[in-house]
Amino acid sequence: xxxxxxxxxxxxxxxxxxxxxLAQRAVEHRxxxxxxxxxxxxxxxxxxxxxxxxxxxxxxxxxYPIRSEVVIAHIRKATQGRVTLENxxxxxxxxWGRYWVAAxxxxxxxxxxxxxxxxxxxxxxxxxxxxxxxxxxLAKAHCQVPTIAELSLTxxxxxxxxxxxxxxxxxxxxxxxxxxxxxxxxxxxxxxxPFGAAHLADxxxxxxxxxxTQPSDRVALLATQPLTVGEPWQRLxxxxxxxxxxxxxxx
Amino acid sequence: xxxxxxxxxxxxxxxxxxxxxLAQRAVEHRxxxxxxxxxxxxxxxxxxxxxxxxxxxxxxxxxYPIRSEVVIAHIRKATQGRVTLENxxxxxxxxWGRYWVAAxxxxxxxxxxxxxxxxxxxxxxxxxxxxxxxxxxLAKAHCQVPTIAELSLTxxxxxxxxxxxxxxxxxxxxxxxxxxxxxxxxxxxxxxxPFGAAHLADxxxxxxxxxxTQPSDRVALLATQPLTVGEPWQRLxxxxxxxxxxxxxxx
Numbered sequence: 487x488x489x490x491x492x493x494x495x496x497x498x499x500x501x502x503x504x505x506x507x508l509a510q511r512a513v514e515h516r517x518x519x520x521x522x523x524x525x526x527x528x529x530x531x532x533x534x535x536x537x538x539x540x541x542x543x544x545x546x547x548x549x550y551p552i553r554s555e556v557v558i559a560h561i562r563k564a565t566q567g568r569v570t571l572e573n574x575x576x577x578x579x580x581x582w583g584r585y586w587v588a589a590x591x592x593x594x595x596x597x598x599x600x601x602x603x604x605x606x607x608x609x610x611x612x613x614x615x616x617x618x619x620x621x622x623x624l625a626k627a628h629c630q631v632p633t634i635a636e637l638s639l640t641x642x643x644x645x646x647x648x649x650x651x652x653x654x655x656x657x658x659x660x661x662x663x664x665x666x667x668x669x670x671x672x673x674x675x676x677x678x679x680p681f682g683a684a685h686l687a688d689x690x691x692x693x694x695x696x697x698x699t700q701p702s703d704r705v706a707l708l709a710t711q712p713l714t715v716g717e718p719w720q721r722l723x724x725x726x727x728x729x730x731x732x733x734x735x736x737x
Numbered sequence: 738x739x740x741x742x743x744x745x746x747x748x749x750x751x752x753x754x755x756x757x758x759l760a761q762r763a764v765e766h767r768x769x770x771x772x773x774x775x776x777x778x779x780x781x782x783x784x785x786x787x788x789x790x791x792x793x794x795x796x797x798x799x800x801y802p803i804r805s806e807v808v809i810a811h812i813r814k815a816t817q818g819r820v821t822l823e824n825x826x827x828x829x830x831x832x833w834g835r836y837w838v839a840a841x842x843x844x845x846x847x848x849x850x851x852x853x854x855x856x857x858x859x860x861x862x863x864x865x866x867x868x869x870x871x872x873x874x875l876a877k878a879h880c881q882v883p884t885i886a887e888l889s890l891t892x893x894x895x896x897x898x899x900x901x902x903x904x905x906x907x908x909x910x911x912x913x914x915x916x917x918x919x920x921x922x923x924x925x926x927x928x929x930x931p932f933g934a935a936h937l938a939d940x941x942x943x944x945x946x947x948x949x950t951q952p953s954d955r956v957a958l959l960a961t962q963p964l965t966v967g968e969p970w971q972r973l974x975x976x977x978x979x980x981x982x983x984x985x986x987x988x
Contacts, residue, residue, distance in 0.1 A: 527859050528822025531782055546797050571779025579831055583857035604855030604876075606834035608778050625855075 498553035592653030704733030749804035843904030955984030
């Protein structure tokens with residue numbers, strides 16, 4: 487299994503504090519890490535087959551404030567696929583002139599969908615097969631560029647089919663919206679005015695967000711386990727598909 | 738225009754020395770930089786819309802030895818497209834279960850090919866349109882995964898068509914081979930045993946490769962302008978397509 491972190495905000499926001507908490511968990515989840523930052527249509531995508539606790543890249547990311555509206559991060563504990571760069575989440579593809587990024591927590595047994603179109607796995611994980619299949623089926627389902635609501639409907643049909651094969655906690659984004667699908671472990675935290683202080687669950691590190699934010703800011707975080715103590719993390723229900731845009735959930 | 742750096746070697750090799758030389762040229766070419774490192778099938782892809790002389794990411798890359806068999810780097814001076822992350826080379830796509838990366842020096846006028854298939858630009862540069870068109874046409878030309886020789890033949894037909902629109906110096910790789918196409922400015926340097934010292938053309942920095950190499954090592958470098966003084970850089974001919982694999986040119 488692995489651990490996930492997702493962030494969606496209505497203003498470019500850094501995730502140094504949250505990523506520092508996630509990286510602490512790389513003692514057990516040491517088989518690589520990755521993090522993708524959307525900046526408008528652009529994407530910064532960092533992966534390393536080393537543990538997030540030992541990687542010099544992870545250390546740099548914790549010290550350098552990259553401000554982004556959508557972030558997806560992952561620390562890997564390999565279940566399927568070797569410990570190599572190409573098996574490290576998040577994965578990236580292009581569809582309809584947008585970059586898409588996905589990271590998966592879980593383990594899909596006997597999941598070998600027919601990949602007959604333009605999306606092929608580079609590595610050998612169930613997670614990348616899932617991502618390629620989702621891209622293929624989204625492309626087939628929509629001949630024009632769909633709206634976020636239309637994409638959400640299609641994902642709501644596709645993801646339960648894949649989830650029959652096992653545990654499927656997924657973060658997916660095209661930079662416009664962040665989709666989160668849960669079968670076992672995903673928690674949502676919505677930070678908004680009045681902002682307060684937060685303390686990491688995994689390290690002796692606190693931040694007072696009231697000094698760094700504007701009253702109109704909205705930040706939503708997703709994680710496979712709550713990253714902070716004393717904040718109202720809400721557990722997603724099994725089978726729930728959550729859509730975030732502008733730092734808040736869509737109906 | 739922009740500046741390009743390519744490297745292909747038969748053993749994982751770092752490009753810190755060469756990239757330090759390229760980054761010196763970012764005084765004029767300040768509209769972003771990017772560098773892609775293949776590690777087997779995996780890919781590390783770094784982009785920044787800041788100048789390679791000022792970017793903290795570029796500074797980190799110059800200090801951290803990432804060993805790779807194929808590297809493509811680019812510093813941008815914008816001619817078409819805004820200075821944004823999505824317009825920063827090298828560009829990345831997946832085809833036949835391999836990542837492909839391309840960077841372009843030049844300016845293609847009125848180049849608007851019909852992009853009817855699975856590769857669409859995310860940004861608004863002529864260079865990304867060129868890359869998407871090459872991916873589309875390669876995919877159409879080969880129903881099975883082609884060999885390097887077959888890919889080279891197809892690229893040899895496609896690239897001159899695009900070059901009718903203007904200057905086209907291109908580096909392209911799928912991690913297995915590195916293709917270089919030249920219309921005006923590309924230079925090749927092949928380093929092999931006996932290795933000697935090299936001195937950057939743009940900075941007071943030298944390296945003695947004889948202390949860092951084995952007799953069997955082969956390293957080929959490509960650049961829009963020679964990066965070192967006192968080494969036998971060979972200028973490519975207009976219209977020449979060069980294919981490198983294992984640190985040496987293929988016939």
